[in-house]
Amino acid sequence: MALSDRSGLDGNGDRPDAGDARLPAARRPTIEDVARTAGVSRSTVSRVLNGGRHVRPEAISRVDRAVSVLGYSVNQAARNLASGRTGSVAFVISEQSEHLFSDPNFGAIIRVFSRELRQRDQHLLVTTAQDYGEETFLGDYLTAGHVDGALFALPREGERLLDRLARGSVPVVVLGRPLGYEHQLSWVAIDDEAAAFEAVSLLRDQGRSRIGTITGPLNTSSGRHRLQGYRRAVGMNQPQDLVTEGDWSPASGRAGALRLLAGDPQMDGLFVGSDLMAREAMAALKESGRRIPEDVAVVGFDDSAAAVQADPPLTTIHQPFDLSAAEAVRILTELIAVPGSSPQHVIMPTRLVRRSSA
Amino acid sequence: MALSDRSGLDGNGDRPDAGDARLPAARRPTIEDVARTAGVSRSTVSRVLNGGRHVRPEAISRVDRAVSVLGYSVNQAARNLASGRTGSVAFVISEQSEHLFSDPNFGAIIRVFSRELRQRDQHLLVTTAQDYGEETFLGDYLTAGHVDGALFALPREGERLLDRLARGSVPVVVLGRPLGYEHQLSWVAIDDEAAAFEAVSLLRDQGRSRIGTITGPLNTSSGRHRLQGYRRAVGMNQPQDLVTEGDWSPASGRAGALRLLAGDPQMDGLFVGSDLMAREAMAALKESGRRIPEDVAVVGFDDSAAAVQADPPLTTIHQPFDLSAAEAVRILTELIAVPGSSPQHVIMPTRLVRRSSA
DNA sequence: GTGAAAGCGCTAACAG
DNA sequence: CTGTTAGCGCTTTCAC
Numbered sequence: 001m002a003l004s005d006r007s008g009l010d011g012n013g014d015r016p017d018a019g020d021a022r023l024p025a026a027r028r029p030t031i032e033d034v035a036r037t038a039g040v041s042r043s044t045v046s047r048v049l050n051g052g053r054h055v056r057p058e059a060i061s062r063v064d065r066a067v068s069v070l071g072y073s074v075n076q077a078a079r080n081l082a083s084g085r086t087g088s089v090a091f092v093i094s095e096q097s098e099h100l101f102s103d104p105n106f107g108a109i110i111r112v113f114s115r116e117l118r119q120r121d122q123h124l125l126v127t128t129a130q131d132y133g134e135e136t137f138l139g140d141y142l143t144a145g146h147v148d149g150a151l152f153a154l155p156r157e158g159e160r161l162l163d164r165l166a167r168g169s170v171p172v173v174v175l176g177r178p179l180g181y182e183h184q185l186s187w188v189a190i191d192d193e194a195a196a197f198e199a200v201s202l203l204r205d206q207g208r209s210r211i212g213t214i215t216g217p218l219n220t221s222s223g224r225h226r227l228q229g230y231r232r233a234v235g236m237n238q239p240q241d242l243v244t245e246g247d248w249s250p251a252s253g254r255a256g257a258l259r260l261l262a263g264d265p266q267m268d269g270l271f272v273g274s275d276l277m278a279r280e281a282m283a284a285l286k287e288s289g290r291r292i293p294e295d296v297a298v299v300g301f302d303d304s305a306a307a308v309q310a311d312p313p314l315t316t317i318h319q320p321f322d323l324s325a326a327e328a329v330r331i332l333t334e335l336i337a338v339p340g341s342s343p344q345h346v347i348m349p350t351r352l353v354r355r356s357s358a
Numbered sequence: 359m360a361l362s363d364r365s366g367l368d369g370n371g372d373r374p375d376a377g378d379a380r381l382p383a384a385r386r387p388t389i390e391d392v393a394r395t396a397g398v399s400r401s402t403v404s405r406v407l408n409g410g411r412h413v414r415p416e417a418i419s420r421v422d423r424a425v426s427v428l429g430y431s432v433n434q435a436a437r438n439l440a441s442g443r444t445g446s447v448a449f450v451i452s453e454q455s456e457h458l459f460s461d462p463n464f465g466a467i468i469r470v471f472s473r474e475l476r477q478r479d480q481h482l483l484v485t486t487a488q489d490y491g492e493e494t495f496l497g498d499y500l501t502a503g504h505v506d507g508a509l510f511a512l513p514r515e516g517e518r519l520l521d522r523l524a525r526g527s528v529p530v531v532v533l534g535r536p537l538g539y540e541h542q543l544s545w546v547a548i549d550d551e552a553a554a555f556e557a558v559s560l561l562r563d564q565g566r567s568r569i570g571t572i573t574g575p576l577n578t579s580s581g582r583h584r585l586q587g588y589r590r591a592v593g594m595n596q597p598q599d600l601v602t603e604g605d606w607s608p609a610s611g612r613a614g615a616l617r618l619l620a621g622d623p624q625m626d627g628l629f630v631g632s633d634l635m636a637r638e639a640m641a642a643l644k645e646s647g648r649r650i651p652e653d654v655a656v657v658g659f660d661d662s663a664a665a666v667q668a669d670p671p672l673t674t675i676h677q678p679f680d681l682s683a684a685e686a687v688r689i690l691t692e693l694i695a696v697p698g699s700s701p702q703h704v705i706m707p708t709r710l711v712r713r714s715s716a
Numbered sequence: 717g718t719g720a721a722a723g724c725g726c727t728a729a730c731a732g
Numbered sequence: 733c734t735g736t737t738a739g740c741g742c743t744t745t746c747a748c
Binding site for chain 4: 401
């Protein structure tokens, strides 16, 4: 129904050509209208609309003028139909990546995706699957040619949809390292292992000798690789194993700190897999009578807003989520443009940000 | 790689039908293919695809079979072009509503929008505007017929985009009360004033006589109306004004509590505009030596995850964000279907959830 | 109930 | 550099 009532009043919607005096009331101008008022052909208008290559400057400006006079705006559907592209990219949120909704970085990611895509005249379609059935449906949808490509963020191991996409034919770029699909898919990530190593080394350099860690979920590359970096940095000479797994949630940070403290009351250093967990871990530490950084020095990860607000302000690893997201879009655009291209992998730089907690 | 290599190896992926020997390699099956293999006309297939009205049952099943055999899936662009609808709805995030990205309810909202829309065969297009220029651009975009309708969440007063949409012709539904546009736009909200009244009444009924409040931003309807409910409940006989404005952020909850305490060390009750602020406010209260609820009873708002995790667990007002979002989509669908329809306003129910903080 | 036919508005060869 | 000419795949009258 929507647009159909345009032709309601005077019984007409289209009036193919010129000559005609009174034009139908409210009809969205078409490329034809622009062509007519600019005095050129449809093709020329189309060329201008698509970059203006191979068009005389004067023609370009005439078209531009006509466009603004008429308030013309391209009809996506028509363009898509004719060009064979859909003009949109899916942001895939699978059943298993539902945790994204509570991830503090989600906002930043979606914001950057949206912005970058618009600059390339692409739309961001958010697709969610809330159970297995929907996930199958979503898989069909994505591979059925409804979108030009897909963006996947912060996957966990064994992501079913990823498996499907890896085999499929839709260009996909993953933000974060897709465990198990590193070779088949494109991704942009950071060197978690090295960053964690740097963080823990700071603690060691300060003379801390009983350094614990609260990891992220070990079914994510971030969780796993940061733990590896920690292990490499503490080496073999720790009195005991001071590792406990968290799930990114603040609550798990608190619980983890308590567990670690119970295991070794002498713990004097702590590396936490995310700022959010670190903040609660610090709260637990303080409640247990530890001064920070005097008794226990703490380093977080992400350099999120929580790091600055924390008490004391948190020393952490800065991670360029916005740049990474932009890079992911850049790669996806390339994959879409050049069908044959092979997967691209990009490692973004991180850096240690010193504040007062260590 | 993408779509092109389907024709790579043996040159085929789908095999539209019998009869014809070698068909063009990899081509998405069209409605025409379905018609041929089902032995009916395109029109009939189209009818089946769109609900199957006025089609003989047998024809329906033949078409269905052909569809699944061929793995047919409708080409949105073609459908949109022919039908005049776009098949997508925008989730508008204006420059001024960027706060959404850090709103803990954002995830829930987007998730429900996406799910409900899909059930109606509509897509969720996320549109963001990060500065004034982009906002103008977005306004043009939305009113240019690129989407069938728009969803707006948790607006603040003076939202420029809302102003534009209110005048425009695109169906719009707002989640939350759009201050200043209550009459022109459709919205679904809760009765903030009544809910706040109920919360504060609980405090009064417990004998608290010096009840303070940390409000949400007063340029939002939630902030403002909850304050009104608070005022009505405390009445005229409070010793002094115990009101301070927060901005939904945890930090502002802490700061607010401290300000209130400084103004009246005897404060024995506190109503906070959101759970997140309430949690930090409680932390500040405890650090200032108050026991909760003995010395100060606290009530929050939202019934978010933070309420349960808080220490002590927070008594709060439950707000059905998911149902509201679903309702918003329902209304939007209606507005899209019936162009002329006038704005709809829905108030969703809330309820007080008692835990230990009051 | 069903088919034929006419577009929807645009892009993309292909001539010139 | 520019115009002509075919469609892209689907919905939708309009007859039958």
